[in-house]
Structure formats: C-alpha cells, structure tokens
Amino acid sequence: MxxxxxxxxxxxxxxxxxxxxxxxxxxxxxxxxxxxxxxxxxxxxxxxxxxxxINRIAELDGMRVEGDELRVGALVRHTAFESPDAVPGPLGSLLAQAVVNVAHPPIRSRGTMVGSYGWAHPASEWCALGIALDATVELAGPDGARSVAAGDYFLGPFLTARRPQELITAVRLPLFGENTGVSFIEHRRTHFCFAQVAVGTTLTVDDGVISDVRIGLVNSADRPVRARAAEDALRGTELGALPAGPRVHDDHPFARAGRIAAEQDAVPLPEPFADVDYKRQIIAVLVARTLLEAAKDQCARLAARQEDHR
Ligand SMILES: Cc1cc2nc3c(=O)[nH]c(=O)nc-3n(C[C@H](O)[C@H](O)[C@H](O)COP(=O)(O)OP(=O)(O)OC[C@H]3O[C@@H](n4cnc5c(N)ncnc54)[C@H](O)[C@@H]3O)c2cc1C
Structure with missing residues (x-):
C-alpha cells in the first residue's frame, strides 16, 4: 500500500x-x-x-556527557551505541548489550533512540531501560521547554505524556560508577522479531551489600515496566558468593526477585506464541539471570580497578 x-x-x-x-x-x-x-x-x-x-536540525544531533548524565540528541541512531566504548562506564556496556536486540542493522542505522521514545512500543528495549534508569525526556513545545521523568512519560501502548505540538529534543540517562554491574538479556522467537520478553538490570554494590538495583522489563505489560517490588526485595541484601554457572538456586535472593518481578511487577499480555504464564516464567528466569550477570560484571569491574591500583 x-x-x-x-x-x-x-x-x-x-x-x-x-x-x-x-x-x-x-x-x-x-x-x-x-x-x-x-x-x-x-x-x-x-x-x-x-x-x-527533523533530520536537518543540527542541534538535535550528537550525544555528550553532561555532569553525571548522558544526553542523547533526537537524531542519534541506534547504531551509535553498538560499541561499549561509545558511552563511558557501565552505562556504555548496558546500552551496547541492549542495542544488538533492537531490530537489525539496516533499521539500527536509521532508527533513533529518541524515536523509540516517540513511538513507545511496549517491546522497546530503550523504553524499558529508560524507565528502569529514571531517564529524563526533554520536550520543546509552543510554551517552551520541559522535562518529564520516564516514569511519568509512558502512559500505555504507543501513548505518552508528549503533547502533539511537542518535539522530543533529547533523552538523558544517568551514568554509573564502576561499583555498578549491568546485564541485558532478551528472549525472542527469531532474530527479526520484537522481544517476547527482555530484561535490563543494573546492580550497585557497596561493601558487599546491594545498595541500588534497577530492573527494566520489556514487553511485560502494555508499557515499559520498572520492577520495583523485585528491586525493593533486593536492596540491602548481602551479595555473598556467586555461583560460577549461569543459574541460581530457587532460594537465592536473585531467584526470589525474579518470581516477585513476574508475579507482582509484570502485567503481561498474551501474544500468539507467548501466553501470560509463559511470559511470567521467562520474566522470572531472565530477571534472576540478569541479576547474576550484573553481579559478576560488578565483581569483574572491581577486580579490574584493584589491578589498576597495583
Ligand atoms: C522490522 C522491524 C523490526 C523492529 N524491531 C524493533 C525491536 O526489536 N525493538 C525496538 O525497540 N524497535 C524495533 N523496531 C522499531 C525501530 O527501532 C524504530 O527505529 C524506532 O521504534 C523508532 O525510531 P525512528 O527514529 O525510526 O522513529 P520514526 O519512525 O521516525 O518515528 C516513530 C514515532 O515517533 C515519533 N517521533 C520520532 N522522533 C520524535 C521526536 N524527536 N519528537 C517527537 N516525536 C518523535 C514519530 O512522530 C512517530 O510517531 C523495529 C522496526 C521494524 C520495521
């Protein structure tokens, strides 16, 4: 047509x-x-x-670090995040792990992160990360500029707090210190499909205790979800020794957090190849796995820092 x-x-x-x-x-x-x-x-x-x-508006292009945030302009293509070195620290690793799941290379070379916020697809990797990381959406409209927290921005499938006369000029994401580990894992039917479920996680550890954790759920409701109940269950928990393999026992705090995210935070909608029970099972598994991978990443960063100081 x-x-x-x-x-x-x-x-x-x-x-x-x-x-x-x-x-x-x-x-x-x-x-x-x-x-x-x-x-x-x-x-x-x-x-x-x-x-x-908007492709000829030079001021919308480029990303830069401003204080402790990364500001991503409205013309920055998905592909800009493919190298973990494009963005400093753990945020760069997280974005690089996520971006390879966004569609496929030709689409990534044209599509933009900010365009994903404009579209607000419930299966968007960027939108779920944005809500988990407390991103800020910058808008310009006839009444001037305003900023909206990602938590107040996504209102439903393809529905946002942006007014029709407003342009999204940028999205701001927080940078993390090296005591934060990250992980992103996606489950999909084929490489070209949107995620059935995906999870992005950051885990911050101070003196062996989880001081902060952010969990974003992709395609786990009619909008991007931050798994706050699961996060609350983990904050203040001692990290302890980590299993070497990719799994944790059922009674491990990460496995418990996975079940909480699946039962309390997610409100999955059925799809032709993924009913609600199936999605809840995947969410529980992926939350536990991303927590474990983020914890291992944090340990590796700590070890690298200690090595640098020798
Ligand atoms: C086959 C296929 C597979 C895909 N797979 C995935 C996937 O796995 N994950 C994923 O997240 N996405 C996927 N996408 C979508 C793709 O990532 C898009 O690039 C993205 O959703 C939108 O970015 P865009 O810059 O192309 O926006 P556009 O298509 O140009 O715009 C999308 C919407 O956002 C609005 N908009 C865009 N920019 C702004 C702005 N600055 N201010 C206000 N409104 C704005 C537009 O008006 C429009 O309504 C897929 C697309 C296709 C065709």
Whole structure:
C-alpha cells in the first residue's frame, strides 16, 4: 500500500520544528529515522496531514556527557551505541548489550533512540531501560521547554505524556560508577522479531551489600515496566558468593526477585506464541539471570580497578 498524501516540512531549527508542529489545523507527525512511522503510513494505520522531518536540525544531533548524565540528541541512531566504548562506564556496556536486540542493522542505522521514545512500543528495549534508569525526556513545545521523568512519560501502548505540538529534543540517562554491574538479556522467537520478553538490570554494590538495583522489563505489560517490588526485595541484601554457572538456586535472593518481578511487577499480555504464564516464567528466569550477570560484571569491574591500583 502507498501512504495517503501529506505535506512535508523540513525545519532547520528546533524553533521552526515546533512552529510547524504548532499548526493545530493539521494532524502532524515528526519523522526521525522513519523506521516505525513509514511502515505505519504505508499500512495507513497512521495518516498524517503534515510530516515534520527533523533530520536537518543540527542541534538535535550528537550525544555528550553532561555532569553525571548522558544526553542523547533526537537524531542519534541506534547504531551509535553498538560499541561499549561509545558511552563511558557501565552505562556504555548496558546500552551496547541492549542495542544488538533492537531490530537489525539496516533499521539500527536509521532508527533513533529518541524515536523509540516517540513511538513507545511496549517491546522497546530503550523504553524499558529508560524507565528502569529514571531517564529524563526533554520536550520543546509552543510554551517552551520541559522535562518529564520516564516514569511519568509512558502512559500505555504507543501513548505518552508528549503533547502533539511537542518535539522530543533529547533523552538523558544517568551514568554509573564502576561499583555498578549491568546485564541485558532478551528472549525472542527469531532474530527479526520484537522481544517476547527482555530484561535490563543494573546492580550497585557497596561493601558487599546491594545498595541500588534497577530492573527494566520489556514487553511485560502494555508499557515499559520498572520492577520495583523485585528491586525493593533486593536492596540491602548481602551479595555473598556467586555461583560460577549461569543459574541460581530457587532460594537465592536473585531467584526470589525474579518470581516477585513476574508475579507482582509484570502485567503481561498474551501474544500468539507467548501466553501470560509463559511470559511470567521467562520474566522470572531472565530477571534472576540478569541479576547474576550484573553481579559478576560488578565483581569483574572491581577486580579490574584493584589491578589498576597495583
Ligand atoms: C522490522 C522491524 C523490526 C523492529 N524491531 C524493533 C525491536 O526489536 N525493538 C525496538 O525497540 N524497535 C524495533 N523496531 C522499531 C525501530 O527501532 C524504530 O527505529 C524506532 O521504534 C523508532 O525510531 P525512528 O527514529 O525510526 O522513529 P520514526 O519512525 O521516525 O518515528 C516513530 C514515532 O515517533 C515519533 N517521533 C520520532 N522522533 C520524535 C521526536 N524527536 N519528537 C517527537 N516525536 C518523535 C514519530 O512522530 C512517530 O510517531 C523495529 C522496526 C521494524 C520495521
């Protein structure tokens, strides 16, 4: 199918883009990478009267460290995160582990992290990480700029707190110190499918005790989920000796946290090849595994730091 006809605006500044979007007479869509929007327009599930192409707005490009945060501009493509060195510290490793699960290389070379926030697919890896990490979404609109915490931003499937006249200019993510370990694991039917379930985890350990933990669940509800009940069950727990293999015993705190995430935090929706029980089982397993991998990563970072100090 071909898209219905539409007008096309190519602003050069954020102010011009906001002005174009402010035309409330017409239903407008921003186009960034176009990897979701173009498909939807071809299927005529979205029929914008105006498409605002932000690809020539230089101020939206690039990512940089600002204080203890990474600021990712609206034109930064998925592929920018494929090297763990692109972003400093554990956050770089986490983003690099996650990004290889986002679609496939041609889509990653055009699609943007911020576009994923614009689209708000419940199976988006970036959106679940954003909610787990307390990301901040920067918006520019006719009334000026505002910031929204990711926890208040995702309101449902493809539904966000962004107003139709607003442009997302950037997403800010917190950087982590070397006492934090990270892990991201995804379960999907084939490499080209969206996740049936995926989990991204950060684990911060001080003096052998878990001082902070963030768990993001992908495709485990009608929106990205932060597994707060599971996190609460883990904070303050002594890490103890870690098993060498990829699994923990059923009575290990990580396994218990997995069951809590599956039963209390997730509200999975059935899909043709993954019913609710199946998804809950996968969530429990992946939460436990990502916690174990994050703990091992934290230990490895600690050992590397001690080696550097010798
Ligand atoms: C076959 C296939 C497989 C895929 N697999 C995955 C996957 O596994 N995981 C995953 O997360 N994604 C997947 N995607 C989606 C892909 O990652 C998209 O790139 C991403 O969802 C949107 O990024 P984009 O820059 O292409 O946005 P676009 O397609 O340009 O826009 C998407 C929506 O967001 C809005 N938008 C974009 N940027 C802004 C902005 N700056 N301000 C306001 N609104 C904005 C647009 O108006 C539109 O409504 C897949 C897509 C395809 C076609």
């Amino acid at each position: 071909k898209p219905a006809t539409f007008d096309y605006a190519v602003p050069r500044t954020v102010a011009e883009a906001v002005e174009a979007l402010g035309d409330t007479e017409r239903k407008a869509q921003v186009i960034a990478g176009g990897q979701s929007l173009i498909l939807e327009m071809h299927l005529e599930r979205i029929r914008p009267e105006l498409v605002v192409d």
